[in-house]
Amino acid sequence: MKIATMATGGIGGFLAVRLTQAGHQVATIARGAHLSAIRENGLTLNAPDGDEGATTITPWIATDDPAQVGPVDAIVFGVKGNALESAAAACLPMIGPDTVVIPFLNGVEAADRLLGILPEHSVAKGVAHISTTISAPGVIQQVGTFNRFVFAERDSRRSARIDALRSAFNAAGASSPATMNIDRELWSKFVLFSAMSGITAAARCRIGDVLEQPPLAELFQAVVAETAAVARARGVALPSTAEQDTWRIVLGLPKDMRASTAIDVEAGRPLEIDWVSGAVPRLAQEVGLSAPANSMLYAVLLPHKGGKGS
Known part of the structure; x- marks a missing residue:
């Protein structure tokens, strides 16, 4: 699958590393020193002791311009709530006919807010349970061993694109259980x-x-x-x-x-x-x-x- 992480913070960075390891093409949208470090040294995930230790990957694309990426199958949308509008507008060049956007933001209003900017058919709902942070430019630190990413179409109906993305997450070691009530x-x-x-x-x-x-x-x-x-x-x-x-x-x-x-x-x-x-x-x-x-x-x-x- 072609997947973009918008942006590549704690959640996006964790998933970018795991999904790239599993063979997917992942475009990491970042900026500043974080982007420079990813371009120069790759993106590193430090997992908890006793897990897999430090893993470094080279993304398919590392950029601050989503227009360089083009349409993808899925966008992992993990920005701060205050940055939603500008980040969503920047995603438009990556939206194709069946692209799904999974918002992993704090709160319960992200999907409704995205509907004012992105095509209705692109917007899903999601919730992430994980503790990660950018510990240094180009480095994601995971705290604890838990990770759980639950997402679905906005009405919780089953769809091929959600099933495909869930399968990709699970195969990459990112737990993604199904839900009947997102x-x-x-x-x-x-x-x-x-x-x-x-x-x-x-x-x-x-x-x-x-x-x-x-x-x-x-x-x-x-x-x-x-x-x-x-x-x-x-x-x-x-x-x-x-x-x-x-x-x-x-x-x-x-x-x-x-x-x-x-x-x-x-x-x-x-x-x-x-x-x-x-x-x-x-x-x-x-x-x-x-x-x-x-x-x-x-x-x-x-x-x-x-x-x-x-």
Whole structure:
């Protein structure tokens, strides 16, 4: 298959290495020092100790101009929420008659936003469960051994192109189970991430602090409950035990874990809070609900939304 990663950050980089190893033609869209390093030295994935160690591949194409790539079978779309519009427009030269675009972004609105820019038939839905980051230009670091990429057509119907891409992922060592309800998958992650993102960023803390400080634990559970309530009010078939299941997941997380939002606050980078803490009250209002805990976290983070230059 011909596959493009837009852009080649933690998620795109992981998949680019795995899929190239499996024999697929992968175009890596990147920029700056990261792109220069990929062109000069290849793209390296550092897997956890005990796995495969460091793996370096030479992409089919490494560029900052998608027009150089041309139409592909699939686009792994993994940019920050704030960059969605510009990145989506840049993807247009890579869209062919049956190209599928899989958005792996935080939040639950990426596919709807892409529909305003890309052809309707190209847009699918996806959710990624993996911890990866760019540790140095041209180098992707995976934290932990888990990886799970769930995607489907927007209505969750089965299709040949989704089946083909899932088979490619699985054969490359990137776990991609089938789903009959992609919206439930998206919201199940969002229920956890809305709390993880908002609280570890606003409180400048880690999961261990949440578990050790009862007021933080109560706030975390309040955010989870609000987000789950919004999902159900919007017709998403979350299980009745979603809140309890989410808290059990939290209890098993590494104590030093925190969301990417918290790391971005610390580094002075722009925040995608409009699509996380800010999204919950906005989506709640559409169905006649309120989300005061999420609204409070959004307000606390708002002064940092633009990063150091704001």
